[in-house]
Amino acid sequence: MPEPASDDGRTAPRKRHRGKAFLATLLLLGVTLVVASRAVGIDAFTPVPQLLAFLPWLLVPTGFALLLSLLARRWIGLTWGVVVLGGLAWYIEPYGKVSEPGGPVVAEVRVMTSNVQFGRGTEALVRAVLRDRPDIVFVEECELTCSATLRDTLGDLSTEGGKTPAYPHRQAVEGYGSTGSVILSRYPLKPADPIPGTMGMPGAVADVEGRPVRLQLAHPMPPLPGQLDTWRRELGALRTYAAKDARTPTILAGDFNASQDHAAFRAILDTGLSDAARLAGQDRRPTWPSRTVPRIGTQIDHVLVSDQDFSAREVRFLELSGTDHNAVVVDLALHRRE
Numbered sequence: 001m002p003e004p005a006s007d008d009g010r011t012a013p014r015k016r017h018r019g020k021a022f023l024a025t026l027l028l029l030g031v032t033l034v035v036a037s038r039a040v041g042i043d044a045f046t047p048v049p050q051l052l053a054f055l056p057w058l059l060v061p062t063g064f065a066l067l068l069s070l071l072a073r074r075w076i077g078l079t080w081g082v083v084v085l086g087g088l089a090w091y092i093e094p095y096g097k098v099s100e101p102g103g104p105v106v107a108e109v110r111v112m113t114s115n116v117q118f119g120r121g122t123e124a125l126v127r128a129v130l131r132d133r134p135d136i137v138f139v140e141e142c143e144l145t146c147s148a149t150l151r152d153t154l155g156d157l158s159t160e161g162g163k164t165p166a167y168p169h170r171q172a173v174e175g176y177g178s179t180g181s182v183i184l185s186r187y188p189l190k191p192a193d194p195i196p197g198t199m200g201m202p203g204a205v206a207d208v209e210g211r212p213v214r215l216q217l218a219h220p221m222p223p224l225p226g227q228l229d230t231w232r233r234e235l236g237a238l239r240t241y242a243a244k245d246a247r248t249p250t251i252l253a254g255d256f257n258a259s260q261d262h263a264a265f266r267a268i269l270d271t272g273l274s275d276a277a278r279l280a281g282q283d284r285r286p287t288w289p290s291r292t293v294p295r296i297g298t299q300i301d302h303v304l305v306s307d308q309d310f311s312a313r314e315v316r317f318l319e320l321s322g323t324d325h326n327a328v329v330v331d332l333a334l335h336r337r338e
Contacts, residue, residue, distance in 0.1 A: 017072040024068035024077045027061045028084055034058060035087040041263045043232065049223040053298040055261040056092050056284060059085070094283045095260040096269055100311045101335035107209040108313075109334055111276075111303050113138040114320065114327035115219075115255040115288075118177055119146035121323030126153050128318055129184075132329055136206065137167070137184040138253045140199070140219045143176050150182060171215075173200025181217050181254070189215070195241055197221070197234045201254070203241075208334060211249065216241055218254035218302075223262075231257065235264040242271040242304075249309035249334060255288075255325065259298050273304040276330040279312035287326040290319055303330045308337055 034051045035058075037044045043052065051058065062085050069077030112134035114125050118141050126149070129137060139150065154167045167184040173194050174180055181200035183189070192203035195216065203216040220234035221227055235258060242252055252273060258265035260275065260283060269275065277283050277299065286297030305312070311333045318327040 017074075020068040020072035021074045021077060024065040024072065024074065024081070027065040027068075028077065028080050031058050031062050031065070031084050031088070032080075035084060035091065038091050038261055039087065041266075043223075043228070043263050046223075046225045046228065049228060049231070049262060052261045053223075053259050053300065054296075055088070055259075057296060059088055059092075062088060091261065092284070094278050095266060096274065096278065098274070098279055099307060100279075101308055101337070103336040103338045105333045106211065106336045107334040109136065109208060109213075109251075109332045110134040110329065111136050111138070111251060111253060111332060112327055112329045113140070113253040113255075113301055113303055114318075115140040115301060115323060115325040116146060116320070117141055117323035117325065119143045119149075119180075121320045121325075122146040122149050124320035124322050125327065126150070128320060128327060128329075129154060132318075134329060135186050136215065136251070137182075138215075138217045139182045139184070140217065140255045141178045141180065142172075142182045143178075143180045144174060147172055147174060147180055147182055150184060154184060169206075171202045171204040173202045175200050178219075181219055183215055183217055185215070187213075192216075195234075195237050197237065198230060201238075205248075208249075211334065213334070214245065214248050214250040216250070216252045218252055218256050220257055222257040232264050235262075235268065239264075239268045239271060242268055242273055246272055246306075248306075250304075250306040251310075251332075252304040253302065253328075255301050257300055259300055268304065272307055274307040274310075274312075276303040276305055276310075276312040276332065277315050277328070280315040280330075282315050282317075285317055287317060287328060289324045290326045291324055301325055301328050303328055303332075305332060309335055311335065 066081040169185040169189040172182040187206040189204040195201040221230045223231040287301040313331040
């Protein structure tokens with residue numbers, strides 16, 4: 001007669017099932033916390049804001065948790081995982097509605113924004129500017145050497161033959177490391193007060209074909225552990241800027257250190273701004289970090305425009321050597337309000 005199965009033979013599979021179920025529970029708890037924060041519209045506490053930036057990538061641990069629950073035959077875990085998966089799928093959808101101004105086009109404007117990472121990507125940025133010829137350039141982390149290089153290589157160029165743009169107009173917050181930022185423009189600029197922050201955020205009003213357009217560079221503090229209050233406060237200052245004048249066409253561009261999954265960033269959009277990448281159907285294209293293979297990142301570099309004034313024709317993302325951010329280039333049409 002065959003010998004009865006030993007207790008050890010029955011216990012080992014049970015332990016393995018319990019281990020899989022425990023790991024699945026931990027994964028689902030973490031993802032559930034992030035999805036719940038997204039659902040109620042709060043950025044919560046570390047590590048939630050950091051994980052919110054990578055919300056689409058949470059499909060990976062959720063899928064793994066579902067597999068573990070299936071292997072462990074934990075039907076509660078399977079049901080939980082399916083619910084979390086549905087929540088992720090819902091919030092991965094683009095935020096906000098897409099609308100296009102109905103008035104006639106009065107000007108076409110090409111905008112570029114680039115974080116050159118402490119000035120290391122300056123040479124690559126200059127080459128990109130000469131190639132793509134944007135009308136307005138927002139440059140973050142442009143320290144003193146970067147600022148001088150842009151002045152020397154771009155500010156004094158002629159427009160001979162109409163092929164090379166000149167940038168005689170600039171507004172800057174000069175500084176070392178990440179604190180310096182510059183706005184370059186071929187349109188005349190009227191100085192505006194910078195937004196106070198840890199890093200430079202200059203502003204200006206451009207004369208675009210005889211029409212005033214507010215320009216504001218964005219570069220708030222990143223959501224580092226222990227710095228979340230500063231991050232929220234500086235994003236709040238950008239929201240205040242966006243909300244204080246709804247009648248003048250506005251371009252708010254730069255490295256926001258936030259994505260559409262952060263409540264503080266969505267509050268800026270809710271003032272009447274649209275993300276140009278969203279208008280062009282590219283709202284989930286990562287811009288940082290740009291050096292990972294495969295591309296695992298988040299879109300934190302944005303060009304926001306007043307939705308009653310601008311439409312976006314095309315958006316492109318450029319890999320620049322020396323920096324871990326992609327530059328964003330947007331072709332905008334400025335409409336006359338009806």
